[in-house]
Amino acid sequence: MVECSIAEHMPPLDTTGSIDESELALMREISREPIQTQRDLSRGAGLSLGMTNLLLKRLARKGLIKIRQLDWKRTQYLLTPKGVLEKSRKTYDYARYTIRLFRQLEENAAAALRREHAAGRRDFWVVAQDEFEAVLRGALAAPGLPGARVSFASRFCEVPSHADLVLTATQETAPVPARARLVSLVDFLDVHFRLR
Numbered sequence: 001m002v003e004c005s006i007a008e009h010m011p012p013l014d015t016t017g018s019i020d021e022s023e024l025a026l027m028r029e030i031s032r033e034p035i036q037t038q039r040d041l042s043r044g045a046g047l048s049l050g051m052t053n054l055l056l057k058r059l060a061r062k063g064l065i066k067i068r069q070l071d072w073k074r075t076q077y078l079l080t081p082k083g084v085l086e087k088s089r090k091t092y093d094y095a096r097y098t099i100r101l102f103r104q105l106e107e108n109a110a111a112a113l114r115r116e117h118a119a120g121r122r123d124f125w126v127v128a129q130d131e132f133e134a135v136l137r138g139a140l141a142a143p144g145l146p147g148a149r150v151s152f153a154s155r156f157c158e159v160p161s162h163a164d165l166v167l168t169a170t171q172e173t174a175p176v177p178a179r180a181r182l183v184s185l186v187d188f189l190d191v192h193f194r195l196r
Contacts, residue, residue, distance in 0.1 A: 019064070019086055022047055024094075026055050027087045030065060030077045041077070059083070100191035105132060105169055106139040108185040108195045112167055115195075117145040124150045125159050125180075128169040132186070136169060 019027070022045070029036070029044040036044070042052035056077065059065040064083035068076040079087065113124060128136050133152055140150045153159045156175050159166055168174070169185045187193035 019059075019062075019090055022051065023055055023059060023064075024087065024090050026052065026059065027064065027079060027083060031079055031084075031087065034078050035070070035074060035076050037075070097191060101186060101188070102131075102135050104191055104193060105135055105186050108193075109136055109139050109167065109169075111195045112183050112185060113140065113145060113148065113150075116165065117148055121165065122147045122149060123163075124148065124167060125163045125165065126150060126152050126167045126169070126185075127154070127156055127159060127172070128152065129154045129172075132169040136185075 025045040026041060026047065029041050032044070033040075038052050038056065039049055041047075041056075042049045045052065047055070056065070056067065060067050063080055064086055066078045066080055068078070070076050109126075116124065124140075126133075126136055126140070133154065137152065155170075155172060156166070159180070161179060163180050165183065166178075166180045167183050167185055171188065174182055183195070185195070
């Protein structure tokens with residue numbers, strides 16, 4: 001029996017920028033509601049309280065936020081113009097990355113299906129979750145390949161043992177040893193990855 005697990009981390013984005021993903025999450029939370037406690041900010045950004053404190057100081061040192069003590073109990077956190085620009089740039093980069101990743105996924109899925117169909121395969125299993133599954137369901141709904149049947153699973157342990165080929169679009173670690181040939185449809189680190 002294969003143990004089911006789902007990866008919980010996001011793929012890394014361009015790390016050449018001046019802010020990381022945790023800082024971006026905190027900046028989003030600040031722009032949503034500038035008067036919050038650090039505890040509220042940490043909850044909203046999905047960070048620990050200690051990490052939130054550290055990041056607030058780092059963002060202030062970089063000139064991306066201003067911290068103003070309103071009274072003994074309330075603090076206001078404001079994005080500076082530089083912070084707004086950096087948040088916008090990083091959000092744009094993330095959107096562009098996501099669009100490229102989804103395009104890569106659609107193109108690779110179609111290429112894999114055509115190649116395998118031409119070799120005589122008619123049954124296809126795809127392991128994907130959430131948005132990746134939705135994109136693939138749309139892309140593979142009518143592949144134009146006579147007799148092709150596409151089935152989806154959200155985890156490897158849900159794929160039947162008779163499947164000898166599995167197309168993957170997940171960060172879940174594949175079972176070792178894999179009982180089927182695995183074809184990755186996406187490379188989270190290389191948005192230019194294409195199946196040959």
